[in-house]
Amino acid sequence: MADRVVQPSVFVVDGEASGCPSVPSGRWRRRRRGRCSPTQLLLAILVLLALLGVALEAYFLKRFQEELQGTASQISKGINSSAAKMIQEQTLKVEKPAAHVTGAIGTQSASGEAVLQWEHALGLAFLHQVDYRDGHLQCTKPGHYFVYSKIQLGELRCESPNYREASMFTHGIYKKTPKYPEEMALMVSNKPYCGRRDVDQWLDSSFLAGVFFLEELDEVYVRVPNKQLVRVKDGTRSYFGMFMI
Template sequence: MAEDGVGTRPQVFVVDSHANCVSLSSTKKPRWAGVRQKFILPLVGLTLLGLVVEGFFIYKLYKQNEALVCKSSLCQNLSTPESSAQKAGSMMGQVGPEVQPHLQHIQQKAFAHLMGPDTVGETNIVEWVNDGDAIIYNMSYNNGRLLVKNAGYYYLYSKLQLDAAEKCSLIQHTVMRETKAYDTPLELMKSKSFHCLTLRPPNGKNPDEQDLWQSFLAGIFKLDSGDKIFVKLENIKKMRPGPTDNFMGAFMISP
């Protein structure tokens, strides 16, 4: 007590330094880790699916290119002189149904190449030879005339080799067309030239030596079914006969 001279005792507080610390575990970290795993697995799956789809398109593109190569190969085979229609028919059975419509379109395109005669005829119409290296497909030939079966745009060409043995002569090389729409033949192309014999100095050679020159005509024309194409040469005796020096041909560009 204060009266007895004794002071108040101080209060003593004890701090326990060995007390266990309670650690609060965070529940967010495991939750975000699980979310990441849920997103990674679908992304990996989408990546694999993309690779599969890409491989499918590459394979499809390869098949399309293979079909185009097949078509171009058929075009080359159809242009050979030996039995073109039979070869095209046999190849039609070897390709798939997706390529067959294209092959049928190729088969419809007509073409022809006729060779020059070994002798000169009596009329001014050139009589061609449908034999040997000559070829006709989806067209026909008769009496110097090439018959068109399918209407369309055709590329026509003709080459003649001439001998201007005289001093001067007029040469007229013409590609003609007979059609049902007109009573008289029509001129499609014409080459008209005045050619003179080339004089050579006397050198001991044969004085009857030929003076050869060429005439070539070509163009694109729209022809109808039933049209007849032929080549006319004024003074046909000037033509130098031969299957490779003279020829005529046609092929369809578009129906």
């Protein structure tokens, strides 16, 4: 029996052979077709982030609107409360005695004193729980009062023979009380006038104010000896008044 010779298998590769490569199975094709490319995945992430941003913006905008409405409501309540408080305070103030007289319409009183006379009923003038009599404001309720007076001054021709020694203008607020026979000076101001050689016309003003305790029937008034210097014009230039604090 002849010996069997085993020869190795020989594979012949023909590089020039024509033909199509093997086509992958249908299952592999379906798996590959279902995958997303990196670009598509990135776009999906960006879209999700954009939608999330819009949702967060809408949420915070709604919260901001709610807080804004709440703040506006609180401010409105605060304004209404403040307005009511101011009205109440003004009402309480009206209950206190007060007076404001204007104009300085004369200087001679019925008693012969050089006391300024005032307009006490017209324009800006008023009386509330304070009596006016012959230039005097009479207290009807005891308490601490803020008393004030402003006088507008003027001289058209300063013809003083000696300009170095200016004349003096005296503006004073005085008080009379039934408990004491003499008048008492509450405030007095002395101002020089016509003291400059280079001007003929002189204009100035004098203002006095202070807090004093007044009892019932006490009277306060303004006395100005230099009555020719007082300029009236309207009720905003010269006035006199008092109110309880």
